[in-house]
Amino acid sequence: MRRIAASVLLGAVALLSATACGAGSSILDKDVLVIGVKPDQPGLGMKKAEGQFAGFDVDVAGYIARKLGKNARFVAVPSSEREKALMNGSIDLVVATYSITPERKTKVAFGGPYYVAHxxxxxxxxxxxxxxxxxxxxxxxxxxxxxxxxxxxxxxxxxxxxxxxxxxxxxxxxxxxxxxxxxxxxxxxxxxxxxxxxxxxVNAPFTDERYGVGIKAGDLDGCEAVNKAITEMYLDGTAKKLLQEWFGKSGLALTFTVPQFEGCG
The missing domain is CATH 3.40.190.10 (Periplasmic binding protein-like II)
Incomplete structure (x- = not known):
């Protein structure tokens, strides 16, 4: 009986611990979102002399945060650190020319894509x-x-x-x-x-690169909220405005329609 009681007690402790760890794990439970962006990509994410970030990705990230009713704090994230930062929780979202790939989806989740580049x-x-x-x-x-x-x-x-x-x-x-x-x-x-x-x-494109919003795996509610914000960004004309502002003079054939989402499941 003592062994059974001990097992029940351990099981209850484990359940409480799991519940505690899961509490507040969604981006929707946070007041400030730490968002990883690029610091050295002109037009997409650049860190200015005064420390602020500017670019298309930065503006998209800011729009999403506002639609979610959150404040945003931007931090620089190199390509090699994106999955690690999301997985260890040091960053809440990554909006940094982060192409959605099957391999990356084994480690993190993606909202979007918010744009399909080539x-x-x-x-x-x-x-x-x-x-x-x-x-x-x-x-x-x-x-x-x-x-x-x-x-x-x-x-x-x-x-x-x-x-x-x-x-x-x-x-x-x-x-x-x-x-x-x-x-x-x-x-x-x-x-x-x-x-x-x-x-x-060269102007000879050969792939579709689906830029996703990186988010910690398992945050289904947060991912769906991000997708809703991206949809609104296209429907209210903000996406077109931002694309023209940052890339209108580039000569690229820009797309202004809502991309087909990957799904958060």
């Missing part, structure tokens, strides 16, 4: 031999730690590129200018922010 390639302005991604064969391609873009080229399309590691896309751009790499291939919105007179986008 992977393209950036080369130096004088480069005439690269007209599409297949022309990168034998060339040096920048590989950002934590990003999947290089995999689309080398692993999915089996193009024999030489990978050159970099910590961020801003570092990739410096390497491209310096001649350390021949090309940078990633989402067209990222490339549009970095494109200058001495660089050019």
């Amino acid at each position: 992977q393209d390639t950036l080369v130096r302005a004088g480069e005439s031999a690269v007209a599409n991604v297949r022309d990168l064969k034998g060339r040096k391609l920048c590989q950002v730690t934590g990003s999947n873009s290089w995999r689309r080229v080398k692993e999915e399309r089996k193009i024999a590129v030489e990978l050159v590691e970099a910590a961020s896309y801003s570092e990739c751009m410096s390497d491209l200018k310096a001649g350390k790499v021949d090309a940078v291939s990633t989402d067209d919105l990222i490339l549009a922010g970095f494109a200058t007179s001495d660089m050019k986008i």
Whole structure:
């Protein structure tokens, strides 16, 4: 009997502990949302000299927070740290050119997508031999730690590129200018922010990149609230306004309709 009583007691303690851990775990239970954004991607997420962040992703994140009735605190998050930060709870949401992939969905959940970008390639302005991604064969391609873009080229399309590691896309751009790499291939919105007179986008897109709002796995209510906010952002014209504000002069073919959501289940 003592063993049975002890087992019942341990079971009750475990149940109470699980309930306590689950309490307040949704973003809907918080007054302030800590949102991870990029600090070094022009047009998407840039940290200004005074410490504030600006860009399309930042504006989208701010809109979602307001629709949820929350204040937002933005923090910089590198590509390699996005899953870890969501899983350990140091960040509540990630809005940082975070493409939804099956592998990532095994670790975190996604609201959205809030936009569907397309992977393209950036080369130096004088480069005439690269007209599409297949022309990168034998060339040096920048590989950002934590990003999947290089995999689309080398692993999915089996193009024999030489990978050159970099910590961020801003570092990739410096390497491209310096001649350390021949090309940078990633989402067209990222490339549009970095494109200058001495660089050019090939304009030969070859993937759909579904930008999701990263959220801790299991927060179904929070995810559905995020999706509702994204829908409202498109229906009230805010999404179109923000896209035109940040990328209207880029020459990209922008999409202003609500993307098809992945589902929160």
